[in-house]
Amino acid sequence: MDKMQAVSLLNDILKPNDVVYTIVTSFRKSARSVSGVSRTVAVLAVRDGGIVNISEPVAELLGRKMSTGKSGIVTNVVGMDCGLDIVYSLSLKLFGDGYQLKHRWL
Numbered sequence: 001m002d003k004m005q006a007v008s009l010l011n012d013i014l015k016p017n018d019v020v021y022t023i024v025t026s027f028r029k030s031a032r033s034v035s036g037v038s039r040t041v042a043v044l045a046v047r048d049g050g051i052v053n054i055s056e057p058v059a060e061l062l063g064r065k066m067s068t069g070k071s072g073i074v075t076n077v078v079g080m081d082c083g084l085d086i087v088y089s090l091s092l093k094l095f096g097d098g099y100q101l102k103h104r105w106l
Contacts (some may be wrong), residue, residue, distance in 0.1 A: 001056065001057060001060050002060070003060055003061055005057070005060075006056075006057035006058070006060040006061040007061060007093075007094070009054075009057045010054065010057050010058070010061065010090070010094060011094065013045050013047050013052060013054060014045060014054075014090075014094065014101065016095055016100040016101070017100065017101075017102065018045065018046075018101055018102065019045075019046070019101070019102045019103070019104050020043060020044070020045055020054075020087045020090065020101050020102070020103055020104075021043075021044040021045070021046075021051075021103075021104050021105070021106050022041050022042065022043055022044070022082075022083030022086060022087065022103065022104075022105055022106070023041070023042050023044065023072075023105065023106040024039050024040065024041055024042075024072075024083075025040045025041070025042050025067075025071045025072045026039070026040040026067070026071065026072075027039055027040075028040075038074055038075065038076045039074070039075050039076075039082060040067040040071055040072040040073065040074055040075075041055075041072045041073050041075055041082055041083055041086060042055050042071060042072035042073075043055045043058045043072070043073065043086060043087075043090075044106070055070070055071075055072045055073055056070060058073065058086065058090055059073045061090065061093055061094075062086070062089050062090065062093065064086075073086060083103060083105055084103050087101050087102075087103035088101075088103070
């Protein structure tokens with residue numbers, strides 16, 4: 001999937017004021033992270049009454065790395081809400097405003 005395909009798919013799924021859900025799917029020790037821990041965060045949306053995992057197109061659009069098992073986006077951030085960061089960045093890329101999508105943790 002390239003960035004143009006990711007934008008097209010995400011624009012079909014997400015509209016302004018939609019809620020995007022995140023859930024941490026794993027914690028791992030990481031020498032690359034300041035905290036020594038990396039997190040894998042899945043990004044989910046509700047479409048047609050079902051839950052859709054949009055982690056892969058979100059990672060592609062934001063230039064972030066997917067986990068080896070494709071269960072979510074790998075983050076190494078410390079001292080901030082990594083789910084909110086992903087959703088804010090996604091909203092900024094899709095709509096030009098970081099506050100067009102709402103974020104909720106699962």
